[in-house]
Amino acid sequence: MANIAADSIGFIGLGAMGMWMAVHLAEKLPESTKLQVYDIVPALVEDLYSKYPHKIIKASSPKDVADKSDIVITMLPEGKHVKTVYLGTNGISSGDIEGKLLIDCSTIDTASFLEVKEDIAKKFQKTLLYDAPVSGGVIGAKKGTIAFFLGCAEDDKEEIERLASLLSLMGGKIIPCGGPSLGLAAKLSNNYLSGIIAIACSEAMDMGMRSGLDPRVLAKVYAAGTAQNAICDRFCPVPGVYPEAPSSNGYRDGFKVQLMKKDFSLALDMAHRVESNNVLGDVGLRTYEGASEDARCRDLDSRVVFRYLGGNENWEAEGNVEGASPERGSLA
Numbered sequence: 314m315a316n317i318a319a320d321s322i323g324f325i326g327l328g329a330m331g332m333w334m335a336v337h338l339a340e341k342l343p344e345s346t347k348l349q350v351y352d353i354v355p356a357l358v359e360d361l362y363s364k365y366p367h368k369i370i371k372a373s374s375p376k377d378v379a380d381k382s383d384i385v386i387t388m389l390p391e392g393k394h395v396k397t398v399y400l401g402t403n404g405i406s407s408g409d410i411e412g413k414l415l416i417d418c419s420t421i422d423t424a425s426f427l428e429v430k431e432d433i434a435k436k437f438q439k440t441l442l443y444d445a446p447v448s449g450g451v452i453g454a455k456k457g458t459i460a461f462f463l464g465c466a467e468d469d470k471e472e473i474e475r476l477a478s479l480l481s482l483m484g485g486k487i488i489p490c491g492g493p494s495l496g497l498a499a500k501l502s503n504n505y506l507s508g509i510i511a512i513a514c515s516e517a518m519d520m521g522m523r524s525g526l527d528p529r530v531l532a533k534v535y536a537a538g539t540a541q542n543a544i545c546d547r548f549c550p551v552p553g554v555y556p557e558a559p560s561s562n563g564y565r566d567g568f569k570v571q572l573m574k575k576d577f578s579l580a581l582d583m584a585h586r587v588e589s590n591n592v593l594g595d596v597g598l599r600t601y602e603g604a605s606e607d608a609r610c611r612d613l614d615s616r617v618v619f620r621y622l623g624g625n626e627n628w629e630a631e632g633n634v635e636g637a638s639p640e641r642g643s644l645a
């Protein structure tokens with residue numbers, strides 16, 4: 314059992330990720346620690362309450378959560394939602410939060426996070442707000458294996474220990490990234506790289522398959538050579554190469570292509586703001602925008618770019634790997 318010095322912990326945002334994270338807290342927090350929860354969709358709150366009636370307290374607003382909790386965790390879709398929840402009417406900052414610990418796990422733009430942090434710092438000198446975006450997807454959230462990228466200095470040992478004792482109830486690795494908003498910067502940089510690799514892996518596989526190669530052989534070649542990468546090894550965009558990859562299950566249960574588009578776009582905004590030169594950004598964004606709007610790809614795992622780019626998914630049934638689908642996604 315974790316050593317959490319809190320009578321009550323708050324959780325706001327019970328969506329695809331947040332619900333599982335809250336479930337882990339409900340199951341693992343010390344018996345005496347209550348969980349105050351809030352979502353704008355009341356059915357989600359009711360659902361969690363019905364499973365853990367002795368643990369969950371239904372809150373009426375973010376302010377209500379903040380008033381009654383020592384620590385508040387938020388898991389929301391975008392910067393605008395985070396601003397509303399923290400700074401809006403009946404938001405967290407309208408509550409009694411002096412000296413409390415706030416942790417935002419949403420993947421949002423660094424500017425919105427810093428705006429919220431500065432606003433709170435002006436009103437409450439002893440309140441701490443950390444960015445702690447996560448990686449690992451809904452499956453990781455369910456298994457409790459997500460990684461947290463923490464906007465905290467590595468030498469702040471006491472604070473990291475306190476944060477880790479709580480975050481480790483919901484995930485595996487906790488990586489301190491150096492300071493405020495750097496957890497978010499790390500997450501966006503990671504997703505930019507991961508998104509680009511998925512496109513490159515899809516294209517490399519496609520050219521090899523069209524040349525007559527079996528994709529399983531290609532995967533072995535990459536793994537043994539300089540192209541080795543986690544996307545091919547564990548999330549191969551070509552169905553049937555790695556059985557546990559979303560592609561082998563109809564591209565279901567993965568990281569939705571629309572979320573990749575969102576993160577990719579946030580990463581590019583960040584790159585422009587800090588004047589980082591990138592030649593792959595525009596084409597990568599257009600690819601994920603196109604795939605997000607394509608009815609064959611929308612709502613599916615982002616590695617569905619293989620389908621979007623015209624890769625042959627039926628290679629196994631066809632018994633040969635040549636003759637891939639001529640229908641290629643347009644990047645115009």
Ligand code: NAD
Nearest residue numbers: 326327328329330331352353389390394419420447450451
């Ligand atoms: P989601 O849309 O499923 O859940 C968000 C929840 O926030 C919803 O239940 C929504 O009702 C609630 N919400 C929105 N506005 C609110 C408000 N004003 N007050 C209270 N609740 C509000 O999103 P998700 O998939 O759980 O993702 C959450 C965050 O985590 C996003 O930033 C996403 O990019 C990031 N993330 C998602 C994944 C993934 O695989 N889904 C993986 C890693 C990171």
